Amino acid sequence: MKLNFKKSGSGQPLVILHGLFGSADNWFSIARELEKNYTLYLIDQRNHGDSPHADEWNYRVMVKDLLELFDDEGLSEVFLMGHSMGGKTAMNFALAHPDRVEKLIVADIAPRYYSVHHQTILEGLNSIPLAEIKSRKEADEHLSKYIDEAGIRQFLLKSLGRDENGFVWKINLPVITKNIEEVGKALPQDGKYKGPTLFLAGANSNYIQQSDLPDILDHFPNYEIEFISDAGHWLHAEKPEAVIQQVRKFLK
Template identity: 35%
Template sequence: MILHSKIYGSGYPPVLVIHGLFGNGDNWISFAKKFEKNHQIHLLDMRNHGKSFVSNKMNYDIMSDDILKYIYYHKLNHPILLGHSMGGKTVMKFSIKYPIIPKKIIIVDISPKDYIDDNQKKLIHILKKVDFNIINTRKDLDFFLKTWISNIKIRSFFSKCVKKQKNGKLCFCFSLLNIEKNYDSLIHKKIENGSYHGPVLFLRGEYSNYILEKDYNHIQQLFPKCKIWTIIKSDHWIHIDNPIDFYNKIGVFLNET
């Protein structure tokens, strides 16, 4: 099966955007519109997310192969890959597994290390409490989530990640069941062994703890030609917190030969 996507523009090289956990390609429409004049932008929905297929198997090896199938299906020549969070780890795995394919890669606020923080697992437990038999609107969902999630940005993200079914009821735009089932393979998985020697840009949020200075050595072992830049005044959702600086730095990297 081929991943669902939305495609903007027609320039070369193409840029594939891989979203984070719980997200989908629509989260990156503003990015696509910013760069579609010079690049063909592919906003992918990964398995168990958005409009792509549902599967009970989900890990970085499998998702790397999903991207490979997508590239072959669309006959893309040496694309640039950009991944945020879970998407960033997928891109890291892909570039090490298939190093001759990417022209360059961009990793947004994620390190190759394993993460022991269970904040994401707490979110899963909260989301399992959502009853769409009584929650009928995004406003209802936001009000419900407010009991457990004080961060407005996170609540807003999940309130946008819902869709209306044929029966008129809302549902999440991701398979919570399969994400929970494969959680350990996604969060507690370290990217190691091998290397990618093409150009790599790591972007980290100034206020985020996803990429720390103590991670740099591991990053540079896997990606010898990497650059690590900080986006000021931003947390984990860099592209939302400081889009101007984010777009500027990516623009510089895309234009480098």
């Protein structure tokens, strides 16, 4: 699959993968700083953003998509970074193609299995009657019945686009809803990436816990971890300066 991506800057290539329900746009503010030192590739993963939709959606095919992009762009070795679902894609890619990853950065996700915890979000998104609503405000009103936090609703509604017939989802909502279990799947037990790896964890997030460290060490023996203070799971949105600082320090 030919993924949509945005390229900017100059220097060694740094590829960034967004999380579930996100897109390349989530990383624009951070990219504006990092592109001063690196060639940034902000990727829309399949079924997200402006990349194609497909019925098959799992980490195996997302790794294959990424490899195709690397080959098309002539990227023999990159710095690879991913957040949440994108972090799982990045980890799986590093295990499958370690020779293509010079350094790996994983933002607020561990290699383990995560149980499904997006049911309320999916119910809310599926409740919006796209054929009937006339404005984003109406969509937000529908979503507010399921999600109290305005910031989360604003993030989710970034995936609401328009065509000549009205509102449409840029995410492949039916396939994501059907296959949501795929997002939480653990890495292969025998997989190992020996290159330098940085885990960035939100200090207020529960996605990476002390109990995850042995599993992280098993898969990524050359790892280090930094906790971003006063940040939750969306650490790059909550504390972008701290994330930029840690990324620059690690990639040097």
